[in-house]
Amino acid sequence: MIETILDPLFLFFLVGFVGGVLRSELKLPEAVYHLLSTYLLLAIGLKGGVQLAKATAGEVALPAVTALVLSVVMAVVVFFIASKLGRLARADAAAFAAHYGSTSAVTFAAVIATLARTATAHEGFLPVLLVIMEIPAILIAIFLHRAGAKTSGASYGKVVHEVMLNRSVFLLLAGMLVGLASGPGRFEPFEVLFVTAFKPILAFFVLEMGLLAAQRLPELRKSGIFVVTAAIGVPLLGGALGGWAGLLAGLSPGGATVLATLTASASYIAAPAAVRVAIPEADTGLCIAAALGVTFPFNLALGIPLYGWWVNWLAARG
Secondary structure, rough: OOOHHOOOHHHHHHHHHHHHHHHHOOOHHHHHHHHHHHHHHHHHHHHHHOOOOOOOHHHHHHHHHHHHHHHHHHHHHHHHHHHHHOOOOOOHHHHHHHHHHOHHHHHHHHHHHHHHHOOOOOOOOHHHHHHHOHHHHHHHHHHHHHOOOOOOOOHHHHHHHHHHHOOOHHHHHHHHHHHHHHHHHHHHHHHHEEEEEEEEHHHHHHHHHHHHHHHHHHHHHHHHHHHHHHHHHHHHHHHHHHHHHHOOOOOOHHHHHHHHHHHHOOOOOOHHHHHHHOOOOOOOHHHHHHHHHHHHHHHHHHHHHHHHHHHHHHHHHH
């Protein structure tokens, strides 16, 4: 745990968070933020596509199906937790389910960087699981909302269009297709930028995440104890389920740790965009505050090593 807290990634997040709380002038220019996020998503997609070119269909199939099932299960479970235990309005419960059933590319990047720091082996095709888990939970959450409420939201066709052409999903898919088509040999000249420099560049993006998390604090203060508790409890549930399912699907302990982290993460890019279109009455600001202000730093500091410990404990028990 101490090693994770002292990792430069978490310290960069802390610098941004403290700067935001103290209202310093620290702020990345908007153009730089978009450039960093574009790089991050393309790099994840490219590396996954290159590794996918090396993998066989048999290696990928079961983990992919497992990831899809986990995404759907988390959306359904979170919806009922939010509506029954949290007593949130149906629209807000569905929005919460969409955010916590979907995934965070930045958290994925953080767990990959953690595994690299500890020299923990993992499957190279794991970005495929990130892409698979990004979309279904959002659609399931919207369906759960519409099943019991009248809504003026957009049609499913428009929602699918919004999700698939959302900037994060589009860049992940584009990067993956480029990596898959080019293969390891043609990708080699780009490794310095997209592999070697990945973690240092990620640090700048995490710095901005700290600033954004600090800006969401006022929303968390007025949200009530349930939202803050759920923003930690749901990731713990997802991490436990994802790690167990990852091992059953044949992933290595490193790969299962990544799947656990993905299941425990929450979207604050693709999900808010889709929810605003499909469930306009939902409080997306509250969901973003929980995902970015509580879940993301929790996973960065404590969650990732905890999920790794859980997976290794399960693996040791056979």
